[in-house]
Amino acid sequence: MTARVGVVTFPGSLDDGDAARAVRLAGGEAVRLWHNDPDLRGVDAVVLPGGFSYGDYLRCGAIARFAPAMESIVAAARDGLPVLGICNGFQILCEAHLLPGALTRNQHLHFRNRDQLLRIESVDTAFTNSFTSGQEVLIPVKNGEGCYVADERTLDELEATGRVVARYVGGNPNGSQRDIAAITNEAGNVVGIMPHPEHAVEALTGPSLDGLGFFTSILKHLAGAPA
Amino acid sequence: MTTQPDIASSEATDVTNPAAPDAGAPDGAAAAAEPAPADGLAVDAYPAGPDTVERATATPAELQPYPELGLRDDEYERIRQVLGRRPTQSELAMYSIMWSEHCSYKSSKVHLRQFGEKAPPSDRMLAGIGENAGVIQVSDTLAVTFKVESHNHPSFVEPYQGAATGVGGIVRDILAMGARPVAVMDALRFGAADHSDTARVLPGVVAGVGGYGNCLGLPNIGGEVVFDPCYQGNPLVNALSIGVLPVDRLQNKAAAGAGNVVVLMGAKTGRDGIGGVSVLASATFDDGSEQRRPSVQVGDPFTEKLLIESSLELYDAGLVVGIQDLGGAGLTCALTETAAAAGTGMQVWLERVPLREPSMEPHEILASESQERMLLIVEPEKLDAVLATAEKWGVLATPIGEVTPAGADGEPGRLVITWRGHTVVDVPPGSLADDGPVYARPMREPADLILLQADRAETLPRPATPEELRETLLRMVASPNLCDKTWVTEQYDRYVLGNTVLAQPEDAGVIRIDEESGLGVALSLDGNGRYARLDPYNGARLALAESYRNVAVTGAQPVAVTNCLNFGSPEDPAVMWQFAEAVRGLADGCAELGIPVTGGNVSFYNQTGAAAIHPTPVVGVLGIVDDVARRVPIGFPTPTTQDGDLIFLLGETRLELSGSEWAWVTHEHLGGVPPRVDLVREQVLARVIADAARAGHVSAAHDLSDGGLAQTLVESCLRRGVGAQITVPEEFATGSMPFVYLFSESAGRAIVVVPRDREDAFGEICAQHELPATLIGVTDAISGALEVRDQFTIGLDELRTAFTATLPRLFGPAVNDPAEDAGASARAGVPVAASASAQTAPPEAPPSDGGAAETPGAPAADNG
Known part of the structure; x- marks a missing residue:
């Protein structure tokens, strides 16, 4: 049985189709979930895709957090459901307090889309277990509000507990503190990442195939998880 | 229309x-x-x-x-x-x-009728002029619709919202035909790059185009950024959108x-x-x-x-x-x-x-x-x-x-x-x-045109020594119109929807529209106001030729045309004459090439006081790519042998410098007549590249346009950090002729990279179509330099520094970005596919067409 990975569509989600494609290319089954429906349809994991949910008009992710689907996801995540938030999904996870800190406007104030080197710092999460620690990967970054901020104590704690999942290498594209590109929660089942692994899954359309590892990790994680 | x-x-x-x-x-x-x-x-x-x-x-x-x-x-x-x-x-x-x-x-209206009257028969066109956008059938079941439109004046008044709503408007036109919009492009023209008002208008326009398109989830796959003092009070913001629909969903x-x-x-x-x-x-x-x-x-x-x-x-x-x-x-x-x-x-x-x-x-x-x-x-x-x-x-x-x-x-x-x-x-x-007034407004050739055409750039003093030539090249690649446009394009999302196969700075954007079959479309948007100022009839044909060529060098078959005609006041007989000539040229050109105009837009009154902009017809050409895995990128790939792959120059180089970027940058000169345009030659060039691409004989191709061969070589080298050794043909070897070979803007030319074991097969295709092909050199991954024998050698790092520094210097470097200068070369030097590790290898092998996508990465100018 293949892993069933839910991809949530909010009004204003943009990379939902790409996330579903990445799940399929990694060998999973993509299940489309709707923001207004609390039913998670028995999925084994969830991806919150990139985009501008609700126009990002109030504050990125601030409204999406209250969607009926999110209420189910927050509860399930606390019970161990693997949840990957990409870009806007990362912002939603922070707003939902599944992850600490916040994403603010890029320091240079521009939207920026470039191919970005990342160093994988933690391979103990449901989404990075296919990588080796310290491995460098090339993944597109594209955001206007991707500057990760948290108070010093939180940052220190993230570092001390190995919860910084990936860092920017060779230039920080948005001013994130401590070059943080991705973090995880204490249990390692919830990961938020600013760059877009779903855009690096095909040689023809991406800068590399490195993004696939985030999605194959889900399958590996589920295969090893107790039934 | x-x-x-x-x-x-x-x-x-x-x-x-x-x-x-x-x-x-x-x-x-x-x-x-x-x-x-x-x-x-x-x-x-x-x-x-x-x-x-x-x-x-x-x-x-x-x-x-x-x-x-x-x-x-x-x-x-x-x-x-x-x-x-x-x-x-x-x-x-x-x-x-x-x-x-x-x-x-x-x-x-009285002029635009020619687009219909002279249009070649096309069994692909499902909707044409007069609809919200033209619709072209691209397979048994799929059609695409595309159109370009202006939002010039609003973008001058309020750059962000003006440009943003320009994108929004053209996307709704595409939507109204029954299509899902799948990409946008933008052709932007501003006043002098170093003018203080350009520093107000450009950042706002770019942020507006990006802000709207990014938030819609539409990849921006190409366009133009052009600076000229004639656009100082009248910047041009032309936005294009393309959509895809099942044939039976046409609305x-x-x-x-x-x-x-x-x-x-x-x-x-x-x-x-x-x-x-x-x-x-x-x-x-x-x-x-x-x-x-x-x-x-x-x-x-x-x-x-x-x-x-x-x-x-x-x-x-x-x-x-x-x-x-x-x-x-x-x-x-x-x-x-x-x-x-x-x-x-x-x-x-x-x-x-x-x-x-x-x-x-x-x-x-x-x-x-x-x-x-x-x-x-x-x-x-x-x-x-x-x-x-x-x-x-x-x-x-x-x-x-x-x-x-x-x-x-x-x-x-x-x-x-x-x-x-x-x-x-x-x-x-x-x-x-339908029954609005129609006027045949008075027209008169501009009084200054004869003198302008007599003032030829071919008579200007030209660089004649290797040192002068080297210096000229570095100055040209750093000039605002030829320099790297990453400062602009990285504010646009080019990845969303996951079907972008080529995007800026490639010659044309290529979008996959069918994941099963690999069917795709290629699009380019081009114009040259200087050429049109010197000769609006041929200027329009040159814009068409360039757009057609840009689509063709990706391996696509050009099939349809859209246009955005930016002019001054129609009440000025001289402007009206320019308009009439440009429309006549475009209509004749499309008839010659056998591809119909499917729609477009006219923007008059781009004029401040008595000073009109250069007549600026911007032409978009749509092409079909049977299998996007066969698309041809501009960057020199890592050579297949140690001796490098072969670089051929297709077409003929003449002494044509009038209206050129060189004349403008080094002499602030605009005069003479623009390069000769031969649309039959453009067709032959397109056919040769398409045939060679399908057979796998070419691994890169890049058109020649603004800045000539020199600019094309620089862009192809910097795209993936692979150098080249070039030899100027004997007839161009002496005096200022090496300069002419490198900077002339003769139309109908492109370079292609051919692996050595494909040389004979490729030569046969050229011979069969009687297309002149000159072996001008080899690619070189070892030297890290662009060398023109007996003239100069410039390291790629030096080239890149010159090429990439201009826009950040003018419009503000991105802060907190150590990668902005030094890192740029590191970035470009990253062999883009090489970082895919064994552990993250996909379950299925990727298409074995030469590695990574060409969309991202190393900066290069969009002079395509």
């Missing part, structure tokens, strides 16, 4: 030229030159409400402020004839909008079927955008002029995204009979065009239109250019399903009217609009949509 509403709406009102559009016309001049009329001239407020048909009939002598609305005496008389009475206030507003230059194409705008419901879907209607066509520029409509919002519309891409998703759901469920987007002329245009297209009438209850400001009066509701709205024609039994779909996406949808039958005598129906029980409009819709 001749009937469509047009974003250019706001452009007819030249903000820098307060005169109304027709102010200079002989018989309108006197009236328009008058100051705004005193209150006594205004239509008195009707005690019980608005100016109604009943009242208009009863007060035939009422003075109306038609000259202030841009209508001439004879045009006003014609309205009275059509109606058999004076128009009401609302009707006058509607006629002044629909008969304005941008909606009626009254100055351009039309006809309001067919009496009894069908007219539904307005999308944003509420507000006072924004009013005045775009100078309708309310007069103080006579009401006294509350201080309440009027600026004439630039304000965009809400989130609402547009919801509008796209809900419209597509309606199409797929077969719930709409007709659909039309609301563009420059708002409800006025949508109502009259949908009714006129079907020959039906329509009854509209205007008070049902959801308003942002409840105090809006009928003429304001009709004239509002509020964004993100669509008009649907729906069968009554499907209305509930339509409303439910809109509600699912959180979009407002409101029934505001009903289609009424055509007259019993076969006459078209009438458009009747009531507001709170008063009949404020009762008109034949065709009189607004």
Whole structure:
């Protein structure tokens, strides 16, 4: 049985189709979930895709957090459901307090889309277990509000507990503190990442195939998880 | 093209030229030159409400402020004839909008007819000129629709919103044809790069194009960024969108079927955008002029995204009979065009239109250019399903009217609009949509043209030593028009939707439209105002040739054309002559190439005082790529052998420097005649590259245009950090001839990279088509340099530094970015596919076509 990975569509989600494609290319089954429906349809994991949910008009992710689907996801995540938030999904996870800190406007104030080197710092999460620690990967970054901020104590704690999942290498594209590109929660089942692994899954359309590892990790994680 | 509403709406009102559009016309001049009329001239407020048909009939002598609305005496008389009475206030507003230059194409119509008359037969064209956008069939089941449109004046007044709503407007045109929009492009022209106002306009325009397109989830796959002092007061923002639809989902705008419901879907209607066509520029409509919002519309891409998703759901469920987007002329245009297209009438209850400001009066509701709205024609039994779909996406949808039958005598129906029980409009819709005035305006060749053409750049002093040549090359690649445009393009999302196969700085954008078969389309957008200034007929043909070539070098087959014609005032006979010549050139060129014009846009009045912009026809060519895995990128790939792959120059190089980037950058010179254009040669070039690409004989190809061979080589080297050794042919070896070989802008040329074991096969294809192919050198991954034998060697790092520093220096380096300079080379040096580790290898092998995608990565200029 293949892993069933839910991809949530909010009004204003943009990379939902790409996330579903990445799940399929990694060998999973993509299940489309709707923001207004609390039913998670028995999925084994969830991806919150990139985009501008609700126009990002109030504050990125601030409204999406209250969607009926999110209420189910927050509860399930606390019970161990693997949840990957990409870009806007990362912002939603922070707003939902599944992850600490916040994403603010890029320091240079521009939207920026470039191919970005990342160093994988933690391979103990449901989404990075296919990588080796310290491995460098090339993944597109594209955001206007991707500057990760948290108070010093939180940052220190993230570092001390190995919860910084990936860092920017060779230039920080948005001013994130401590070059943080991705973090995880204490249990390692919830990961938020600013760059877009779903855009690096095909040689023809991406800068590399490195993004696939985030999605194959889900399958590996589920295969090893107790039934 | 001749009937469509047009974003250019706001452009007819030249903000820098307060005169109304027709102010200079002989018989309108006197009236328009008058100051705004005193209150006594205004239509008195009707005690019980608005100016109604009943009242208009009863007060035939009422003075109306038609000259202030841009209508001439004879045009006003014609309205009275059509109606058999004076128009009401609302009707006058509607006629002044629909008969304005941008909606009626009254100055351009007589010329634009050539696009249809000279068009080659095409069995691919499912919809053409006159529709919201042209539709081209690309396979048994799929079609694409594409169009480019201007939003020039709004972008000068308010760069962010002007550019943003330009993107929003063209995307709705594509949506209205039944297509899912899949990409955007932007051709941008600004004043001098170092002018202080450019520093105001450019960042706002770029952020606006990006802000809207990024938020819609549409990849930006290419375009142009051009600087020239002629655009200082009149920047050009031309936006293109392309969409894909199943052939049987094609929509039309006809309001067919009496009894069908007219539904307005999308944003509420507000006072924004009013005045775009100078309708309310007069103080006579009401006294509350201080309440009027600026004439630039304000965009809400989130609402547009919801509008796209809900419209597509309606199409797929077969719930709409007709659909039309609301563009420059708002409800006025949508109502009259949908009714006129079907020959039906329509009854509209205007008070049902959801308003942002409840105090809006009928003429304001009709004239509002509020964004993100669509008009649907729906069968009554499907209305509930339509409303439910809109509600699912959180979009407002409101029934505001009903289609009424055509007259019993076969006459078209009438458009009747009531507001709170008063009949404020009762008109034949065709009189607004189709029967506007048409003028054959006077034309005269510009008086200075003969002298200008005699002042040839070929007579300018040219670099003649290796040192001079080296210095010239470094100066040229750093010049604003040739330098790296990453500062602009990295503000655009090029990855979203996951089908971008090539994007800027490639010669053309390539989008996969069928994941199963690999079917894709290629698009390029090109123009050269300097060439068109020197010779508008051939300038238009050169723009067409360049766009065609840019599409062809990706391996695509060019099939259709769209265009955006940016000119000064049509009331200036010299501008009108330029326009006529450019249209004639483009129409002739398309006929020669055998590809039809499917639609486009005219933007006049790009003029500040007496100074018009260079005539700037921007041409978009669409091509079909049978299998995107076979697309050809511009960057030199890692050589297949240690001795490097072979670099061929296809086509012929002549001494052609007039109008060139070199003449402008080094001598600030513009004169002479532009390069010769040979469209038969362009066709041959396209065929050779397509055949060679299909057979796998070429691993890279890059067209030659602005900046000549030198620029092309630099871009191909820097794209993936692979150098080259070039030898100038013997006949170009002495004196200043190496310079000519490197910087001449002769058309019909491209370079290709051919692996050594494919040399013979490739040579055969060239010979078969009698295309001159000159072996000019080899690629070189070891030297890290571009070497021109006996002339100079420049390291790629030095080239990259020169190439990439210009825009960050002018428009501000990105802060907190150590990668901005030093890192750029590191980035470009990263073999883009190499970082895919074994552990993250995909379950299936990737297409073995040479590695990573060409979309991202190392910077290169978009001079394509």
